[in-house]
Amino acid sequence: MISMKNLIRLSIAMAAITAIIISCSNDENGNDDDEDIVSGELHAAFADFDTDETTIYLEGSNVVIETTGNPSHDTPYWGEGNEKYIAPTVTTEEDMTPTRIPQYDGTASLTVTTTPEIASSTTATQLGAIGIAVSGAAIFNDQEGNGALDEAAVSLDYTGGHIGPAEYHYHLEPLAFTNDDENLVGIIADGFFIYGRKCNATGTYPNDLDASGGHTSTTQHTNEAEYHYHIINELYSTTGRYIVFVGPYQGDPSSIN
Ligand SMILES: [Zn+2]
Ligand SMILES: [Zn+2]
Structure with a gap:
């Protein structure tokens, strides 16, 4: 009991x-x-973006990239007297477009999915910002206002950027942070990253790029193969330099504004 x-x-x-x-x-x-x-972690590649010029955060299944629109590096386009001003080398004060960076508010924002996918059809790039570089400044394609870049090419600074006439932006390989290497260049409006002319997966120029300069492989930021773009290792037109990104977008682009 x-x-x-x-x-x-x-x-x-x-x-x-x-x-x-x-x-x-x-x-x-x-x-x-x-x-x-x-909901997830920021992709490791975002750690390469300049934290003075950009603010990057998750919003549900999207990532938001906010930027001042200004480049983190030296350029003559800061204008004489600015601490980031350097005298022009590959262009001249006479050939430079008249606006200087402090005169224009380049603030912009891009919202893309954290899991971009190849779309069923490609989309041509357009005038204006088609991507945001790690420096904070915009990436443009190979067109300038009224036509091909060639005529405006003399105004491009040492790092392939100029103002024309709104925000400072790159048309050519931005040598301030990528020069014949595998460095991250920035993010394109469809959410895919763009790297320099070489790929971390092989240590050299990729030979399997599609028409947009894209392919699927590992990078320094991920051990899981993922689609990304490269600056195509072919001299562009008469510039004697390399264009950043012509397109078309392989994913669905969001607007940058
Ligand atoms: Zn331009
Ligand atoms: Zn690659």
Whole structure:
């Protein structure tokens, strides 16, 4: 016969076991909830973006890239007297377009999915910003206002950028942060990253690029093969330099504004 004292002990023991079971299942549920709340991590490539010029954060299943629109590096386009001003080398004060960076508010924002995919059809690039570089400045294609870049090419600075006449932007390989290497250049409006002329996967110029300069491989930012663009290793027109990105977009582009 169980004494009252033992019955109480047994009840306490049973209650403790029940409490442990509840507490375990709560822990599991709690962890699951935490994973649901944190929707993901920023892609490792975003660590290469200049933190003075850009603010990058997750918003649900999207990533938002906000930028001042200004380049983090020296250029004559900062204008004489600015601490980031350097005298022109490959262009001249006479050939430069008249606007200087501090005279224009280049603030812009791009929202793209964290999991971009190749679209069923490609989309041609357009005038204006088609991407945001790691420096904070915009990436443009090979067109300038009224036509091909050639006529405006004399105004491009040492890093392939100029103003024409809105925000400072790159048309050519931005030598300030990528020069015949595998460095990250920036993000294109369809959410795919663009790298320099070489690929980290092989250490040299990729030979399997599609018409947009894209292919699928690992990079210095991921061990899982993923689609990304490269600056195509072919001299562009008469510039004697390399164009950043002509397109077409292989994914669905978002607007940069
Ligand atoms: Zn331009
Ligand atoms: Zn690659």
